[in-house]
Each structure stands twice: as C-alpha cells, then as structure tokens.
Amino acid sequence: MAAHQKLYEGKAKILYATDDPNVLLSSFKDDATAFNAQKRGSIQGKGEINCAISSHLFQLLEAQGIATHFLDCPSANTMRVRAVKILPLEVVVRNIAAGSLCQQTGLELGTVLEPPLVEFYYKNDALGDPLLTSDRLLLLNLATSEQVEQLRAKALKINQILTDFFQQCGITLVDFKLEFGLDPSQNLLLADEISPDTCRLWNQSDPDPKQRVMDKDRFRHDLGNVEAAYQQVLDRILAKAAQI
Numbered sequence: 310m311a312a313h314q315k316l317y318e319g320k321a322k323i324l325y326a327t328d329d330p331n332v333l334l335s336s337f338k339d340d341a342t343a344f345n346a347q348k349r350g351s352i353q354g355k356g357e358i359n360c361a362i363s364s365h366l367f368q369l370l371e372a373q374g375i376a377t378h379f380l381d382c383p384s385a386n387t388m389r390v391r392a393v394k395i396l397p398l399e400v401v402v403r404n405i406a407a408g409s410l411c412q413q414t415g416l417e418l419g420t421v422l423e424p425p426l427v428e429f430y431y432k433n434d435a436l437g438d439p440l441l442t443s444d445r446l447l448l449l450n451l452a453t454s455e456q457v458e459q460l461r462a463k464a465l466k467i468n469q470i471l472t473d474f475f476q477q478c479g480i481t482l483v484d485f486k487l488e489f490g491l492d493p494s495q496n497l498l499l500a501d502e503i504s505p506d507t508c509r510l511w512n513q514s515d516p517d518p519k520q521r522v523m524d525k526d527r528f529r530h531d532l533g534n535v536e537a538a539y540q541q542v543l544d545r546i547l548a549k550a551a552q553i
C-alpha cells in the first residue's frame with residue numbers, strides 16, 4: 310500500500326488520506342492524555358483495543374439505524390472511515406453523575422440522572438473545551454437549531470442502544486462523549502470513536518468505587534491496571550457480540 314499523507318494528528322488518533330477523497334484512515338495511538346493534555350502517558354495496546362471496541366460499537370449502532378463514518382478495519386489499529394467535516398462540538402450524554410458534572414454542580418458521584426442529561430461542549434483546546442448553552446451554540450454558528458435538535462435526538466437514541474448493550478455485558482454506561490460530522494451531502498454522521506477513552510464504564514460485578522472503573526479514569530486518577538481494564542471491556546463486548 311502506498312504511503313498515505315498525514316492530514317491531522319490528534320491526542321489519540323492520526324488521520325491519513327487515501328486515494329479516494331471520500332475515504333480516510335484513522336489510526337488509533339497508544340498515547341493517552343487527560344486534563345486538557347496536562348497529563349500525558351501511554352497505555353500499551355490501547356490503540357488496537359480502542360479500534361476494536363469502536364468498530365464493534367459503530368457496527369452495532371449502524372445495525373440499529375444510526376449512520377456512522379465507519380467502513381471497516383484494514384489492520385488492528387486502523388479504521389477506514391467516510392470523510393466528514395467534524396462539527397467543533399463534543400456531545401456528552403450522562404446517565405449517572407460523575408466527573409465535571411459533580412465538580413461544577415455539587416451533585417454527588419453516582420446520582421442517577423433520569424432523564425439522561427445531554428450537554429454540548431465547544432471543541433476548542435485553547436479555551437479548555439467550555440460547556441455551551443443552546444444560545445451560545447447558535448451565537449457561535451457551531452450548528453443550526455435544526456442540527457442541535459438532530460444531535461440531541463441522535464445522542465439519546467445512541468445512549469439507549471449503548472446502555473442496553475453494555476448492560477448485557479455487565480457494564481454500566483455512566484457517561485460518554487460523541488462527535489459528529491457532515492458528509493458531502495450534509496448528512497449528519499456519528500464520527501470519531503466510542504471507547505474507554507471517551508466513556509465512563511463501571512463493572513457491575515465490583516461495587517468498590519476504584520475497582521469498578523473500566524475506563525480512562527484509571528489513567529486520570531492513577532488507579533493502575535489501565536490496559537487490563539480496557540481489554541476486559543473488549544473481551545466482554547466480543548463475548549456478547551458472538552451471542553447476537
């Protein structure tokens with residue numbers, strides 16, 4: 310295969326061009342960052358594990374009517390994806406209070422959020438990815454009001470599908486971040502990744518608040534065994550997917 314031109318290198322992935330302008334390669338890295346890249350490290354094997362987890366979850370969502378950028382995986386840490394223009398938004402869905410929600414509101418860790426909370430953050434490292442109001446979203450022209458409603462509806466449907474699936478894996482989906490992009494026909498596609506880097510996942514068979522963590526909080530808070538936790542998420546997904 311000819312060398313591909315690197316288009317963009319992010320904290321966890323590198324995007325490469327292909328011979329087809331409508332198709333890109335997304336290469337998952339072992340690098341890990343947290344707290345707006347103030348904490349940096351590497352999680353051995355993370356690239357391959359996250360690529361495999363994301364691929365399975367994108368295929369699960371596609372099968373249930375959610376359009377995603379996923380095409381296939383030509384190698385263990387590489388995903389072929391449709392080229393989209395990423396909206397500069399992080400759409401966060403929360404089922405249980407954790408992380409910045411607790412810090413900013415005083416809600417106790419573990420508070421069940423019913424209905425789930427959908428939030429929009431501005432993808433802007435220089436500004437520290439601030440929380441947006443609907444009016445600020447429109448003010449900054451980050452999306453149209455129609456797109457905001459589409460994003461909210463898609464995020465909630467994705468939450469339903471993923472919550473049900475992780476439940477079958479014995480994992481509680483606490484919260485997660487999504488990114489969306491527009492294809493050349495202006496269709497809104499789910500993009501980026503869905504992995505333990507971008508979700509909070511709690512092991513239902515371990516009530517201990519530190520032991521139950523199966524996601525990047527193990528890295529953020531130096532809880533150890535990060536790779537083993539990510540691998541455990543993948544193993545459970547593969548075992549469940551084999552039964553479906």
Ligand code: UDP
Nearest residue numbers: 401407408409410484485486506507508509
């Ligand atoms: N998240 C993410 N990328 C970000 C910010 C958040 O993937 O840049 C995910 C995070 O892993 C968690 C959810 O979004 O699953 C909510 O994160 P939160 O706002 O609580 O921020 P944090 O506590 O991670 O700083």
